[in-house]
Amino acid sequence: MEKMSILGKTEQYAKGAREMIYCVEDERNIRELLIYTLETTGFQAKGFENGKELQKALEEEVPELILLDIMLPGEDGYSILEKLKNNSVTRNIPVIMVTAKEAEYDKVRGLEGGADDYITKPFGMMEFVARVKAVLRRSSRQVEDRELRCSDLYIKVKRHEVWYKERKIDLTRKEFELLLYLMENKSLVMTRNQILCHVWGYDFDGETRTVDVHVRSLRQKLGEAGNYIETVRGVGYRIGA
Ligand code: CA
Numbered sequence: 001m002e003k004m005s006i007l008g009k010t011e012q013y014a015k016g017a018r019e020m021i022y023c024v025e026d027e028r029n030i031r032e033l034l035i036y037t038l039e040t041t042g043f044q045a046k047g048f049e050n051g052k053e054l055q056k057a058l059e060e061e062v063p064e065l066i067l068l069d070i071m072l073p074g075e076d077g078y079s080i081l082e083k084l085k086n087n088s089v090t091r092n093i094p095v096i097m098v099t100a101k102e103a104e105y106d107k108v109r110g111l112e113g114g115a116d117d118y119i120t121k122p123f124g125m126m127e128f129v130a131r132v133k134a135v136l137r138r139s140s141r142q143v144e145d146r147e148l149r150c151s152d153l154y155i156k157v158k159r160h161e162v163w164y165k166e167r168k169i170d171l172t173r174k175e176f177e178l179l180l181y182l183m184e185n186k187s188l189v190m191t192r193n194q195i196l197c198h199v200w201g202y203d204f205d206g207e208t209r210t211v212d213v214h215v216r217s218l219r220q221k222l223g224e225a226g227n228y229i230e231t232v233r234g235v236g237y238r239i240g241a
Contacts, residue, residue, distance in 0.1 A: 019064040019136060020044045024054050024080065025098065026072050030121070034067060037125045038132070051075040051083075055201075058090060059173055062160070065136055068115070070099040070106065078113060083201070085114040088180050089173075092158060094139040096131060148183040150240040153225040155183055164225040174199060175218045178211075182229065182239040191236040211237075 021043050025031040031047040038045035046063075048054045050072055066084070070077035077097060084090040097110040100121045110118050116135045119128065146157040152165045160176060162169045171179065177199045182190060192208035200210065215237055219226030230238045 018042060018044045020046070020061065021065045021067065021132065022054060022057060022063045023047045023067045024049075024051065024072065024077070025067070025069040026050065027069075033125075034128070037129060041129050043132075049073075051080040054080065055083075062089060063093060065132060065139075066093055066095045067098050067132075068095050070097055070110070078109060081110070081113045081115060087177075087198075087201075088157075088184060089160075089177055092139075094135045096135055148180070148186075150183060150186060150228050151225075153222065153228055155180055162222075164222060169221055169223075171218065171221060174214055175221065178214050178218055179222075179239075182237060186240040187238065189232045189235050189238045195236065 021038050023031055023034045023038075023045060025034060025047065026049050031049075035045040035047050046057060048057060051074065054066070068077045068080060072080075077099070081095060081097070084093065084095065094116040095114070096117045096119055097106075097115045098119050098121065099106060099110075116139065117131055119131055148155045148157065154163050155161070155176075156163070157180065162171055162176065162179060178195065181195060181198050192211045195211045196208055199214075215229060215231075219229055222228070228239050230241055232238055
């Protein structure tokens with residue numbers, strides 16, 4: 001009952017103003033405690049049992065921070081971290097590794113893999129919240145929005161916005177990732193397989209035709225700027241040659 005009333009209070013915070021934090025933790029009690037603690041300190045939080053659930057959620061919304069347990073059933077936290085850091089959309093999300101392992105080895109491995117901080121179970125909730133806030137402060141200072149340009153077409157990477165001249169263009173998540181990938185590799189020809197692998201992930205069991213279909217819809221939405229995407233016959237696509 002007590003829990004419900006506190007959770008009810010957090011609903012009064014303005015939606016959207018609160019930062020979203022994703023928690024990947026297979027132990028239900030810990031996961032619920034983390035979410036409860038975050039929600040009662042003014043954050044929004046969602047919990048996931050494994051990397052698959054996290055991936056699905058990332059398709060919908062990119063959070064401000066991810067708490068990532070290392071020991072998970074199936075794919076472990078290190079592997080999930082690696083995927084996050086290899087994807088242009090999720091690369092800049094700060095990650096705190098949460099683990100029961102005390103060994104120095106794990107700490108080094110997590111930080112070298114691109115994690116922003118590291119917290120060892122068991123930890124107190126005060127310390128936990130302080131760490132979360134510290135990482136969020138650091139990341140908001142660091143990540144000035146990166147802008148990628150191709151003539152009058154530009155992407156505000158962190159805001160996930162695409163602009164052509166003074167007009168904002170709405171894209172689906174995959175169209176955005178596709179354009180971002182081409183822009184990051186400006187003037188280089190990207191093969192269909194490279195695009196498929198990067199935008200849809202290495203587990204994706206799709207056909208290269210998927211890429212063509214998305215390029216077509218992307219071009220349509222970009223209008224005039226769609227001409228910036230060049231088809232290189234028999235190879236793939238290139239932007240800004
Ligand atoms: Ca675990």
